[in-house]
Amino acid sequence: MKLTTDFLIIGTGIAGLSYALKVADKGRVMLVTKRQIDFTATDLAQGGIAAVSDLDGDFESHVSDTMVAGVDLPHRDIVEMTVRMGPQIINDLIDWGVQFSRNAQNEYDMTREGGHSERRIFHAKDATGHEIERALVAAVRAHPNINIYENHIAVDLITHAKLEKKSDRENRCLGAYILDIAQHEVLTVGARFTVLATGGAGKVYLYTCNPDVATGDGVAMAWRAGAAVANMEFMQFHPTTLYHPNAKSFLISEAVRGEGAVLRRRDGTAFMADQHPLKDLAPRDIVARAIDHQMKKYGDDCVFLDMTHQDANYIRERFPTIYETCLSYGIDMTKEPLPVVPAAHYLCGGVQVDSYGESGIRDLFVIGESACTGLHGANRLASNSLLEGIVFASRAAEKSLQRFSTSDGGFHTIAPWDSGTATNSDEEVIVAHNWDEIRRCMWNYVGIVRSNKRLNRALSRIRLIRREIQEYYWDFYITSDLIELRNIATLAELIIKSALQRKESRGLHFTLDYPERDDQNGLVDTVIPGSRLSITQKTRTDTEDDHGRIA
Ligand code: SIN
Numbered sequence: 050m051k052l053t054t055d056f057l058i059i060g061t062g063i064a065g066l067s068y069a070l071k072v073a074d075k076g077r078v079m080l081v082t083k084r085q086i087d088f089t090a091t092d093l094a095q096g097g098i099a100a101v102s103d104l105d106g107d108f109e110s111h112v113s114d115t116m117v118a119g120v121d122l123p124h125r126d127i128v129e130m131t132v133r134m135g136p137q138i139i140n141d142l143i144d145w146g147v148q149f150s151r152n153a154q155n156e157y158d159m160t161r162e163g164g165h166s167e168r169r170i171f172h173a174k175d176a177t178g179h180e181i182e183r184a185l186v187a188a189v190r191a192h193p194n195i196n197i198y199e200n201h202i203a204v205d206l207i208t209h210a211k212l213e214k215k216s217d218r219e220n221r222c223l224g225a226y227i228l229d230i231a232q233h234e235v236l237t238v239g240a241r242f243t244v245l246a247t248g249g250a251g252k253v254y255l256y257t258c259n260p261d262v263a264t265g266d267g268v269a270m271a272w273r274a275g276a277a278v279a280n281m282e283f284m285q286f287h288p289t290t291l292y293h294p295n296a297k298s299f300l301i302s303e304a305v306r307g308e309g310a311v312l313r314r315r316d317g318t319a320f321m322a323d324q325h326p327l328k329d330l331a332p333r334d335i336v337a338r339a340i341d342h343q344m345k346k347y348g349d350d351c352v353f354l355d356m357t358h359q360d361a362n363y364i365r366e367r368f369p370t371i372y373e374t375c376l377s378y379g380i381d382m383t384k385e386p387l388p389v390v391p392a393a394h395y396l397c398g399g400v401q402v403d404s405y406g407e408s409g410i411r412d413l414f415v416i417g418e419s420a421c422t423g424l425h426g427a428n429r430l431a432s433n434s435l436l437e438g439i440v441f442a443s444r445a446a447e448k449s450l451q452r453f454s455t456s457d458g459g460f461h462t463i464a465p466w467d468s469g470t471a472t473n474s475d476e477e478v479i480v481a482h483n484w485d486e487i488r489r490c491m492w493n494y495v496g497i498v499r500s501n502k503r504l505n506r507a508l509s510r511i512r513l514i515r516r517e518i519q520e521y522y523w524d525f526y527i528t529s530d531l532i533e534l535r536n537i538a539t540l541a542e543l544i545i546k547s548a549l550q551r552k553e554s555r556g557l558h559f560t561l562d563y564p565e566r567d568d569q570n571g572l573v574d575t576v577i578p579g580s581r582l583s584i585t586q587k588t589r590t591d592t593e594d595d596h597g598r599i600a
Contacts, residue, residue: 057240062091064417065246071446094178100135119426162431222413254393267419280398287394353386406445427556
C-alpha cells in the first residue's frame with residue numbers, strides 16, 4: 050500500500066508527540082509506533098525534567114552543571130540555547146495538561162539528582178515520564194490531523210540519493226518503508242518531512258532498564274541512509290537498577306539519592322564519600338564506575354542503596370512506584386537497603402544534527418535520544434533528556450513549518466517495497482541466537498570499563514554476526530524481530546568503532562589503555578560518516594558490504 054503525509058513521525062515518546070502537537074494545525078501527521086503508543090522510554094522516566102523555572106532563574110549554573118557532567122565535550126552554544134528554553138518548555142507541558150508535583154506551599158516541588166548543584170528538577174512524584182506521556186497522548190488523540198499507527202515498525206528510509214543515484218549533497222529524505230506487523234505488509238510512505246524520534250538503544254546490552262523497543266532503529270536507519278552519527282561510544286549506564294532475579298532491570302531513580310539515599314557495600318560501608326565531593330550525587334559515570342569497581346573488588350553481585358534513615362511515610366508518599374514495585378519483589382525499602390546494579394540506560398550519541406534537529410539528509414529530522422545534538426557531550430546530566438527531547442522537537446517543528454510554508458506541495462514518485470525472492474524463514478533460531486550473542490558480547494566487552502583488546506574482540510564477533518544477519522535478511526520475509534536485530538547489530542558496530550576511535554578516557558568512555566583524559570586531542574566529537582546509499586528495497590541487485598554500504 051502507498052500512503053502520503055506531510056509529517057511522518059516515527060516514535061511516540063516526548064519528542065515525537067510534542068513535535069506532532071507543534072505541527073498538526075498546519076498539515077497531516079502520521080504518527081508511527083512499534084507497539085502501543087505509550088510503550089516508550091518516556092513513559093518509564095522516573096526522575097523528572099531539569100529546567101530553570103522562570104526567566105530570572107540561574108541559567109548559568111544549569112549550563113555549568115551540564116558542561117561539568119559532560120566533561121567539557123557538550124557544545125556550549127547548544128547547552129545555553131537548551132537551558133534557556135527551559136521555562137517555555139515547562140509552560141508548554143503545563144498547557145498540554147501535565148501536572149507536576151507541588152509542595153505544601155503549593156509551589157512546584159523541585160528535586161535533585163546526580164551532578165546538579167541545586168534543586169531544579171520538575172517531577173510528578175516518581176513517575177514523571179508517565180505523567181508527561183499521559184498528557185501528550187491525550188492531546189494527540191484529540192487532534193483531528195494526527196493519525197496514529199500502532200504496531201507498525203519502520204524498515205528503512207527512502208532517500209533521493211537512492212532513487213536517483215545522486216551524490217550525498219543532494220541526499221534528501223522522501224519518507225520510509227513501514228511494516229504493518231499484524232498484516233505482514235510493508236507500506237510505502239511518502240512524506241514531506243520525516244522525523245525519527247525512536248529513542249535509545251539499551252537493548253544492545255544484556256542488562257538495560259530501557260523498554261524492549263529501545264533497539265536504536267532511528268540511528269541505524271539514518272546511518273544506512275547516509276547520515277553521520279556522532280559520540281556513539283558514550284552509552285550511559287544508570288548506577289542503580291534493582292538487582293532481583295524476577296525484576297527486569299527496574300530503575301531506582303537517582304532522585305532517591307537526591308533525597309538522601311546512600312550507596313553501601315554488603316558490609317554496610319558507604320563508599321562514595323572518597324570518590325567525589327558530591328558523594329552519592331556525583332555525575333552518573335563516576336557513580337556507575339565506582340559501583341563496578343566495588344563489585345569486582347569484593348566479588349559481590351550487587352551493592353545496596355540505603356534510605357532506611359528516612360521517614361517511612363515520606364518514602365511511600367514521594368516514591369510510590371518504586372516503593373510498591375520493590376515491595377512486590379519482597380523488599381521493603383523503608384526497612385532494608387535495596388540491592389542494585391548498573392545497567393545500560395541512555396545513548397548520549399546518535400545521529401548528528403544541527404541546532405534545529407535536522408540531520409545531514411535534508412528533510413530528515415532526528416530528535417530525542419536518537420540524536421546527537423551536542424547537549425550531552427561525554428555524559429548526560431540527569432534529567433536533561435526530557436528537556437532536550439521537547440526543546441529539539443520545538444526547534445525541528447519551527448524549521449520544518451518554515452520550509453513547509455514555501456514548499457510546492459508535490460510528492461516524489463517512489464517505488465513500492467519489493468520483497469524480491471524472499472520466502473518464509475525455516476530457521477528462526479538464528480534470529481534468537483544472534484540477539485543473545487550481540488547483547489552478551491556488548492555487555493562483556495564494551496561495558497563500563499573497556500580496553501583495546503576487548504573492543505577488537507567484540508568488533509570481529511559483531512562483524513561476523515552482521516554478515517550472517519545480512520544473508521538472512523535478504524533470504525527471508527522480514528519480521529519486527531529481524532528488523533530490530535539488524536538494527537542492534539548496526540548499533541553495536543557503531544558503538545565499538547567509536548570507542549576504538551577515542552584514544553582517551555572521558556565521561557562514560559573509560560578504557561584501561563588510555564585511562565586519562567586528553568584535552569589536547571579529545572575535545573572533539575567522534576563522527577562516523579553515514580553509509581553512502583540506503584538500501585530501501587529487498588532487491589537482489591543490491592548487496593551490503595561489512596559497513597552497510599551498497600557494493
Ligand atoms: C532517574 O530517575 O534516575 C533517571 C533520570 C534520567 O535518566 O535523567
